[in-house]
Amino acid sequence: MRKFLWMSLCIGLLASCELFESKEDKAQKLVNEELLGIDWNDVDQYPHFDSCDELAVKEAQRQCFQTVMIDTFSKALSGLKFQVQHDLNDTVYVDFLIDEHGFISVxxxxxxxxxxxxxxxFNAKITARLNDLTTVAPALKRGNPVSLRFRLPLVLNTN
Structure with missing residues (x-):
């Protein structure tokens, strides 16, 4: 019987090693598990302009953001005039960043x-026209403002 009690006590002590884990280690373990569960390629709320409804469903937020963003950039680029020797029919992609403060930059x-x-x-003129045009309310992930990268096509057609 003593052997059985002794073995039970040893097994119990080995199994209860988690009880001796520090609070910091437990907290770090929980944080790591939580971070692994987050989809970092998606936001909970898209950036929004004053004209967009921040309480709308996510798809409507995205649509409003895209529409206003395209309109804003179209107006900024509308006055640019270029002279070319040959016809151009091409698409150039412009990558943007909306930082966690809502500033837009190329x-x-x-x-x-x-x-x-x-x-x-061409690149310098486009960048100069599109940098820091306006600010928006930044994208949110789990209630925190986050940076968001996006890409817009710029279609060039001289025909």
């Missing part, structure tokens, strides 16, 4: 040889 303008051969300073 990250990159795709460099297309066909466009740069016709318009040498």
């Amino acid at each position: 990250l990159n303008v795709e460099e297309k040889t066909s466009v740069l051969n016709e318009i040498a300073d």
Whole structure:
């Protein structure tokens, strides 16, 4: 009987090692598990302009954001005039960042040889026109403001 009690006590002590784990270790373990469960490629709430309803369903928020963003950039680019030697029919992609404070900035303008051969300073002019046009309420992930990257196509057609 003593052997059985002794073995039970040893097994009980080995199995209860988790009881001796520090609170910091337990908290870190929970945080790590929570972080692994988050889909970092999606936001809970899209950035929104004043004209968009922040209480609308997510798809409506996205649609309003895209519509207002395209309108804003179209107006900013409407006054640009370029002279070209040859016809252009191409699409250039512009990458943007809306940071956690709602500031919009151009990250990159795709460099297309066909466009740069016709318009040498194309990327610089596009970046200058589109950088810091306006601010928006930033995207939210779990109630916290987060940065959001997005890409817009810029269709060039001189026909």
